[in-house]
Amino acid sequence: MxxxxxxxxxxxxxxxxxxxxxxxxxxxxxxxxxxxxxxxxxxxxxxxxxxxxxxxxxxxxxxxxxxxxxxxxxxxxxxxxxxxxxxxxxxxxxxxxxxxxxxxxxxxxxxxxxxxxxxxxxxxxxxxxxxxxGGLNEERFTLRFPFKWKSQRRLFDGYVRLQRFFRLRRRLPPxxxxxxxxxxxxxxxxxxxxxxxxxxxxxxxxxxxxxxxxxxxxxxxxxxxxxxxxxxxxxxxxxxxxxxxxxxxxxxxxxxxxxxxxxxxxxxxxxxxxxxxxxxxxxxxxxxAAAPSPGKINRLFAKAVERRVNGRPGLYMQSRFPIHARRGTQSAAPYGVFSGFGALVPEFKPWLSRALDARVHGHLFAFDRVQFADGETVFKGGLSDSPTLRDYNPRSFLTNLIWNTKGETQCFQFGPEDEQEIAPFIASDPNASIFVVSGAFAIPLWQSGRSAAEVRAEAARLQKVESDFIDLLKGPETKARTRIWSLTEFIENPAEPLEQLADLLNPRAAHRTGELPLLVDLHGFGSFLQDLRNQGMAPVLMGDFPSDADLALPSPPFARPRVVR
Amino acid sequence: MGSPAEKRSFPRGLAHACPIGTLDPPVGGLTGAVLALKLRTRRQLLLLRAWRKRDELASVQDYTRQIAPDDVLCFLCVRNEADRLPHFLRHHRALGVRHFLAVDNGSTDGTAELLLGQSDVSLWSTKASYKASRFGMDWLTWLMIRHGSGHWCLTLDADELLIYPYWKTRPLAALTGWLEGQGRDSFGALTVDMYPEVAVSEGQVGPDDDPIRHLGWFDAGNYQTQVQPRMRNLWVQGGARARAFFADAPRRAPTLNKTPLVRWHWRYAYVNSTHTLLPGRLNEVYATDGGELTSGVILHTKFLPGIAARSAEEKVRGEHFGNAAQYVAYYDRLTGNPMLHTLASNRYTGWRQMEALGLMSRGGWI
Missing domain, CATH: 3.90.550 (Spore Coat Polysaccharide Biosynthesis Protein SpsA; Chain A)
Structure with missing residues (x-):
């Protein structure tokens, strides 16, 4: 041969x-x-x-x-x-x-x-x-290609369009x-x-x-x-x-x-x-070589194509910057956003951290300081706790945070008292799970000991901000998973929201929710709300909050019998 | 630093900078055509400037006849860099740079003598103002018009070391060949500030040492990315300098994206250091379809032990920034021997680490 x-x-x-x-x-x-x-x-x-x-x-x-x-x-x-x-x-x-x-x-x-x-x-x-x-498959055989693709690209493309328009097709040799x-x-x-x-x-x-x-x-x-x-x-x-x-x-x-x-x-x-x-x-x-392994070669090349065509989700960098139309708003991993829980449940952060096995930050978007978990001043990847630096490009801040901590779920508190510019981004991100107890912003105001007359303007402002946020979450652009409870709904049965969010964010660790944290004592909050009403404000986001006399909670914190899983 | 594009606000309503998820495709139609025309004029003016500054350059050593058609060239403008140049030259020679074209802007530390001894370096010297020459870019533009056309040209500062995917095993010619195959004429790199584990003035690094052994640390994940839609150029800021010195004025923090490697044509011009260039298509070193393009990293060796003295001197000279007064505080901080290393810093181990961290990418290159 x-x-x-x-x-x-x-x-x-x-x-x-x-x-x-x-x-x-x-x-x-x-x-x-x-x-x-x-x-x-x-x-x-x-x-x-x-x-x-x-x-x-x-x-x-x-x-x-x-x-x-x-x-x-x-x-x-x-x-x-x-x-x-x-x-x-x-x-x-x-x-x-x-x-x-x-x-x-x-x-x-x-x-x-x-x-x-x-x-x-x-x-x-x-x-x-x-x-x-070049978008051509079978047409390679049914259209005519007299022009060169490399040097006569316009003619090439134009002639293809022309033939498509007139539905010209070649006959194949028998x-x-x-x-x-x-x-x-x-x-x-x-x-x-x-x-x-x-x-x-x-x-x-x-x-x-x-x-x-x-x-x-x-x-x-x-x-x-x-x-x-x-x-x-x-x-x-x-x-x-x-x-x-x-x-x-x-x-x-x-x-x-x-x-x-x-x-x-x-x-x-x-x-x-x-x-x-x-x-x-x-x-x-x-x-x-010991033995040929063509599979390894194929995998390597498939990975390269994947990297070039789809890239690494959630990464924004010098050679990957998707335009608006290309589902540009996505982060690298799922994360949780919690609004109102911190005010209602004093031990919320440690509890959440245990229940989800996650890193739980404070208010990352607070005006005075980025509240990283454990009060760190420089977080993973070199993220600074400076609010100015964060607010200069909040989207990069958040996507960096999620990218830097891949492998560990991130959670943070976010409320109407925070910088809101990031809100549309979070809402449109399918990786975000947003849990809101609406109206809880009034609790710190009540706890501050100031009179309703003093805090009325502040309460009205926060309510406006929060209701805008809730409108955004209910809007058509929202791709995040959202759960919203009013304050009243929450205190009627606090176990359910807490279990729901633990299930949603970490389904496998559901058993860890075993003990649930104590609620803050809300005796007197009802009359505070009434005082606000008397001052001319309409606190609506809290729901129909019971008067102090009707407030049975929180002495037995969770009346519902626990189901052992 | 910053951006000069703001004053000319054409087309109206076009955002000055687009954060993540807000960039739209380029403007088309009449507006697009007028914008293209304006940018064309701007480019022509830059070329004219470079031509008018040509007499400021005096040739000291001219080996440009040695340049062969496919050689990769390196252009640089230096002032008192005798401590950095030996390693700089060694690093880029190893990458396959065939000829260095350097402008010496009045060095007093023997930089010129050091360069004169090298057979692959052509040297020009000038005493004219660095600032008035657009921070050296006018001089380099002129040299690139003369010698760069048709070559892949690398434009760097002496405190910058380029790395790219596979750089230890593949020379620049492999990279440029790949880029040409992809139909690309430019290659982007992110400047990463490297710093020591100790305060910046401590330690000792000799001219022949690898500075990265001392400057072994960097910030991995605090880069803020935007695109300026006018010229479609990136605007990446962040890193150690933004964190440590510009927390109160982040907008003024140094721009970190560069386009240092370009298959040059004499009609091209760098607009703003090597961050931006015209024609604008060369700025599109990023993929907008969700994928990743091949990109590199510039290891920035600014924070070698001599930094404090140097900053004190530069503050007095005021030759470095458009509005030098704004940067007085920055120089003062640098002179005060700051500590950049934190518990959140990463230790540099190589390009694969940089890629895994998302600072650079192989793209589709295997």
């Missing part, structure tokens, strides 16, 4: 020479096509460098712009040259000038010998292919079923012969001249007509990014390439000296 290699080259011709020599040293005749756009001087030095090798041929140089038929034309010419001049060749491999053999050539030859009459070519029907490049696949194949002599001497070849070539990226479909489609044993996978490891550009392998990929199950890797960076030195020894790479 003799393997012949067709090489399509356009740049880094010194590496081409090295590769061609490597193939030739292993008894593989090589036919080289060099892009007509490469400088003549480089081409000449390539020829000189390979002068001593008898089984190397150069074909007519065509200009091969990406996505055009010239690449197929060059391949066809090289293939007929190969078959005509090297009668001993019975398998032909198509490679590029940067395709590096990563297994010994002998191993490739043995693999081919073990699979006689098999064509290794990726060939998939258009319906089954995931990749659509018997042709469009298939797509990697450009790099390895075919048997009879298959290649049958394609070259296809009775309908002239018509097929005419058709493919106006197909987009025919090098990924010409052989892939025709082989279905002429071959009877197709192994639809390429022997060449070739990975593409989400825009269809091939990835490049560098020196630090050596270990990875050793784990590949393919025989050839595309593309190796021309300056990756270590890769060329390692793989282009007479015996190929000597250090064998």
């Amino acid at each position: 003799t393997l012949g290699v067709i090489m399509l080259c356009h740049a880094a011709l010194d590496r081409t020479a090295q590769l061609a020599r490597h193939w030739a040293m292993h008894g593989c005749p090589v036919v080289i096509h060099v892009d007509a756009r490469s400088p003549q001087a480089q081409f000449d030095s390539l020829r000189t460098a390979l002068k001593d090798l008898p089984d190397i041929r150069f074909t007519r140089r065509l200009p091969c712009e990406w996505g055009t038929f010239e690449i197929v034309q060059a391949t066809l010419e090289a293939a007929s040259r190969m078959l005509a001049e090297f009668p001993q060749v019975d398998r032909v491999l198509l490679a590029s000038g940067s395709c590096l053999p990563i297994k010994p050539v002998r191993a490739l030859q043995a693999h081919l010998a073990a699979h006689p009459d098999t064509d290794f070519i990726e060939s998939v029907t258009t319906a089954d292919v995931g990749w659509t490049i 018997g042709l079923v469009p298939h797509l696949g990697s450009q790099w194949w390895c075919l048997t002599r009879p298959t290649l012969q049958a394609i070259l001497q296809h009775p309908d070849r002239a018509r097929i070539d005419r058709y493919f001249k106006l197909v987009w990226i025919p090098d990924e479909s010409y052989f892939q489609s025709l082989v279905r007509q002429v071959s009877n044993r197709i192994e639809s996978r390429s022997l060449t490891l070739s990975k593409f990014d989400y825009q269809g550009r091939p990835y490049i392998f560098y020196d630090d990929h050596l270990h990875l390439l050793r784990q590949a199950d393919a025989f050839i890797a595309r593309k190796a960076w021309p300056q990756a000296q270590l890769l060329y030195d390692t793989f282009l020894t007479p015996d190929g790479d000597r250090a064998h």
Whole structure:
């Protein structure tokens, strides 16, 4: 069995020479096509460098712009040259000038010998292919593409739109079923012969001249007509990014390439000296990996695509800044926002911290100071407790806080007495869970001991701010999970809200809510509210707060029987 | 520092800076066209300025004939940096910078002599005002017009060390090749202030030492990100300096985003240090679709032990900021040997750490 290699080259011709020599040293005749756009001087030095090798041929140089038929034309010419001049060749491999053999050539030859009459070519029907490049999939075959995608982009796009508008469709040559696949194949002599001497070849070539990226479909489609044993996978490891550009392998990929199950890797960076030195020894790479694990390579590349396309949610930084329309307002992890609980339940923060296994901050958006948990002045990641610094860019402050503490749920208190600018952001964030006991802002005012007349204006202001906040939470833009209780609802049955929020934020730790914290003693608050009413304010957010006489609570703090889970 | 764009408020109603989640796509239509025209004029004026300042530069050592077509070049403007330059040159040579084009602005500590000994450094000198030359940018713009066109150009200060994904194993040529393949002409990097575990004036670092061994700490997660929609440039502030010195005036805190690596064309011009440049498309070093682009970090070695003396001197010279008076307090704090390290500081371990912390990204690069 003799393997012949067709090489399509356009740049880094010194590496081409090295590769061609490597193939030739292993008894593989090589036919080289060099892009007509490469400088003549480089081409000449390539020829000189390979002068001593008898089984190397150069074909007519065509200009091969990406996505055009010239690449197929060059391949066809090289293939007929190969078959005509090297009668001993019975398998032909198509490679590029940067395709590096990563297994010994002998191993490739043995693999081919073990699979006689098999064509290794990726060939998939258009319906089954995931990749659509430039928004085109099946239309690559049904529209006409006379313009070049790279250099005539406007004409290209315009002509596509025009054809779509008039619903122009091409008729396919009879018997042709469009298939797509990697450009790099390895075919048997009879298959290649049958394609070259296809009775309908002239018509097929005419058709493919106006197909987009025919090098990924010409052989892939025709082989279905002429071959009877197709192994639809390429022997060449070739990975593409989400825009269809091939990835490049560098020196630090050596270990990875050793784990590949393919025989050839595309593309190796021309300056990756270590890769060329390692793989282009007479015996190929000597250090064998324990076992090929192509899954690892696939995962690595899938992760890169994921990072480029979706990024890390909740991260805002110098190279990720989603625009408004792209669900821009999202944080890295779920967090809880609590309004009013601190005033009602003196031991709320330690209780919450125990119940949720979370970091519980005070009022992060207080006017005087950022109240980090445990009174820290500089929090994780270097966040300062300066309110000025926070208010300069509150959204960055919050997203940074959540990003810096990934792996630990964050909770903070937020009330009408705080800076409100962040409110719309929290409300629109699906990661936020917001729990409000409305009207609780009046408790500290009542506790302050000042008279209703003194605090009336302040109470009215806070009520206005809080009712705006609640309106916001009820608005259409809100994506956060919200629960709102009025003060009255809360003191009627405090256990339920507390259990609900613990369940919502940390479902697995529900059993920890076992003991519930004590409520503040509200005797006298009812008359304080009445005093406020008498002063001309209408305290509405508290609900229908019972008069002191009716207030049975909080002596037995939680009357409801606890269910043991 | 700050932003000069405010005074010209065209188009009206366009936010000066957009915080997270408020950036809209670029303005189109007639307004967009007028804006483009205005920015074009601005760019032309910057080029004209650079041309008029060309005589301020006197060539001291010119090896620019050695520059080959695909070389990565580094442009820098220095003043009394003899302590930093040996490592600066070593670091960037190792990255694959092939030629350094330096402007010496009246150094007195032997900086010029140090640069004269290097065969890959071309040197110009000037005694003219740093401030009047837009903090050196006019001079560098002129050199870039002359020598930078067609090359990938790295514009840095002597206290900046560029790192990028895989920098230990892949030279700059690999990065620029990847960027070209992605259709990108510019590369963004975040300036990260590195500081010691002790007060900033303590310790000793020799000119040949790696300053990062001493300045091993940084702030990982207090960067405030905005985009200025006029030129679509980022405006990132924060870090140790904002935390320690600008807590009362955060707006004045130093801008940290830079676009130091650009495939240059003589028509391009840096507008505001290397934070912003024109044409505006070069500023879009970030993805707006939710994904991440490849980006790097500039390790800022400002806080080496000599900082206190240097700050005292710079305060007197008043050559560094547009409105130097506003920064008097800042200089005074620096002169007072502050402690930047806190319990919340992170110790630098490498680019993968920087990426995991979200300060830079590989993007789609494997």
